[in-house]
Amino acid sequence: MLLFVIVMLVLEVSSSFPDRDDVLDALDCLVHYMDVHRRELNVDAVFGLRMAEGQLWQLLSNESLIMHLPVSTAHRLRDMAYTIQNIATDAVPYLMNLNRSYFEQFLYVISSPWIKSIYPRKLQLTDNDNFAVQSDADENQYVDFTEEQSDLCMAGLMGTLHKNSERCFISDKCRAFMVSEKASGYYLTHQLLFYSLGKKLGCEVVMRNRLAVGGFDIKEMERTLCGRVYRQMEVLYSTGEISVVDLFLESAAVCAPLGFYQVMKLDWIAFALKWQDDCGCYKDDHDTPQEQEMQHEMTVRRILVDRTMSDGCSAHMSGVAAGYLASSLYWLLVLSRGQLKGTPEAATTPLDVVNTIRIKLKKCVKEINKYSGLHEVLSRVDMGSKYSFLLLLLVFVVGLFVVAYYFRRRLLKRGQIWVHRLFLQV
Template structure:
């Protein structure tokens, strides 16, 4: 009898031990599942919150689509500089799509591919028209319109501006007496192309080289210096020029860093001083500066707050209007002189004001501007968060996104502000799993608790 009772006690004890072990194992598994799901939930919420924030890369995509739709409607009226801007945007989109290191959702990939198709269509239709209307100017710059323009010849690299260069640019006094000469700049660039009076590509003079590496420049002078460097690289002139640059003790990378640091400082000052609001024509230079230094990989110039600001400038039609307002009663005499000075400099650039008052030059630059943002923040969305955002009133965001929706058939600005469908579906799935685990956990704990009590009763 004792032996039988002892065997029964041992058997009950073993069952209790197995039950306890089973309970602990499942509690550990449940705990691990909770941790995994919670991590996935927090990650997806972070991505989702970023996409809902303003501005997001989807706002840049919507802005670009609105602009390209406008330029598609007015392609017959665009000038060479406007078409070149479209080629710049085309190059950024093409570089993004050919990236082998990143995989995007089908929705994002298809949308970027559609925008690239629109840009290619605009360029292919506008170039033959320019051949008939632009004369010698087109002949001199035809090579830059042949295909999409990519500032980085090989793999896209994201770079950081040197803090020392930025501090140096802040302290350096600009030579205000040196007026930028557009004709001289064009002559130097045709030397690289081997057009005009030049017989061979990669041709230059000491005067051209000095002008294009000159320090203490600003405005259109510095942006055209960067264009000159980009064109030289595109034409395969690095070897020829590097030897000539040695006497200036400058490398190619040093020059790009130096010029874009100066651009960055100048644009920050323009924003902080309110110049971008007082002098509407200065926005053309702002767009040009970002559209050049952004594709060179300098992420600091692609500030989120600047994207939001430019989206606010964009017209309902999608273009950019740089008309000068009646400012004589609003600004001081010194401010009026400064605006007039910049406006005279801007008129040196080859621009065409379209019938609705939009600037072909600025609108073309807008294509490069938006595409640079789409490129960077599609590859590195965390930079959009790390760079920080400036608070934008909700009513302003609503106005901007409403405008984008009206001119962009695919805009997700209001109904689905910046959300990639797979992220949205994944987020819902994780929430459902978490709720299911919670409800199942409660039920299972009750069953296990009841079973454990029953086992203990049997032991007793």
Template structure:
């Protein structure tokens, strides 16, 4: 049974939103913002050199990066009189956004030719920059769940729910913002972990991005879900990095919560670790920096991996692009 995608639930008690302060000096932020932009520039140069092998998974990460760069660019334009030292960096930021558009056009042309139906499913989130509200806040550790959690992730079922949300499913007269009860139950089920948990959050972020969530009650309940998901994702990310389990998952965990404002995900020590994963010659991200090698699916499928030139990984590199752009935004804005 299909139900309208609106959020009329129990009103949860409000959670205080804490806004960030300048923890580091202006010079420190400028310096490290420059490091993040340089790393992103190297990564985009790789993508442009191999754009025909960039699949939708990597492209989505680039669209997130483009949304972050555009937001930073506009912010700096408004404050340029106060931050004249950032004029040159803002020119670089704008040029990187333009470069992403060039890469996207090449990739989309190839995907449209080879996999038209696949592209149709997800065109709403890859044809333009991915824009999401950024609200500086902190995780609520009281929401972290303990005990056995479910990490089972079924790509086909997840894809059906994303396509249903986007209005591109096989259902007759499919319309965006309608979902089935089974998808709702999947995306709100508690005690999730790893990719199952990050994709639950991603589903809500896409719903927000395509204007399925727009009234006050819906936004209040979305904030609760974001608090819940990101508190548990943060705990997963800490353990993931500690055990060096999966860099791709770690990047996804950091990216999805950082773009909506959770400060803890943009730790400076994590930034430095991520920079060490970038290939020194090609600028991309591969599995050569991982202690444990995972069997990766290489078929084209939303949010799964595809190998590019020199062993570079499309999804992992796309996530890194989005995260480097987000670090740039936080350092420089």
């Protein structure tokens, strides 16, 4: 009975982590909200939706994944991809009226889904990447690199700086920002977005030549910067505050499509799902003094410009969340099918194995709970933290020792019989 209770407790811990259906429901709910409120979207919301659409099409094109999904799930994925496509198309006239010059400058990033081949890659993590939340003054070595300057760098790549501008233009200041390894906060996510945009535009050769002057390499820069993103997300997650959710989502949304699946930890996905509003959107709410102070420390620089929608929803955060949830769904399915094996950069880590086991355990819990009244007691206890999991694991181990000590004589006797039989066979 003791072992049964312990096992049930461990299973209950695992059930607190999200699975494929949880993320799929969250994304479906968010897309539905943005579909209903498509007239209120801005450029960054549609940009996030286009990123999500690209991830969905990438997923649907992977036959080895889709063939193992229920037909209804595959249909939901396809329906969401088409819905996002319609939202982005129908939102164009409203985006144009909202800010015509800004719309024309960033038309390229919202005109089509962000579809690219995704290859699993391992992060480059070093102790030097351990950093705390920094203030505005110390956040960057390029303090004068503002959001407006970031927009100019993106426009230079897209060829929308001037009427006759050509694509793939990278100024000296933009190059200096590209290779900075000390950026953090939104500066860091802007760097990675710059690389992604450049490759999507076909500017990879120009970028490679510009980086080669200082001995830099695009792939290594992406690996290094996403390593810093991972450390940054550790800090953001540890705060547990809503004030960091926007940057948290954006951090993962720019690295996951590059193949760095390690930013999609199950407890981090659970943290992101926690802040989704009942109506489906995400609200950038900083009502308390503590949250306002935290938001000031992390800075309010965004990829683009935010807009408050109906119900107090944030267009920017909701758009980024769409990209984040689609990436989460993609990597949950890839990890669950073990498709990382055989790739040059993606040896499965112990964490991946644990995460896969947790997903399978959650399915077992759903079945066990149908026949056990113990779930009603356990559901009242918050077992979601990793510390609770470790504590329960310790209790489980101690329980095994207690059982072994209680039956020690019987076990010893049984062992002697086995040894005796072994010698007789020899």
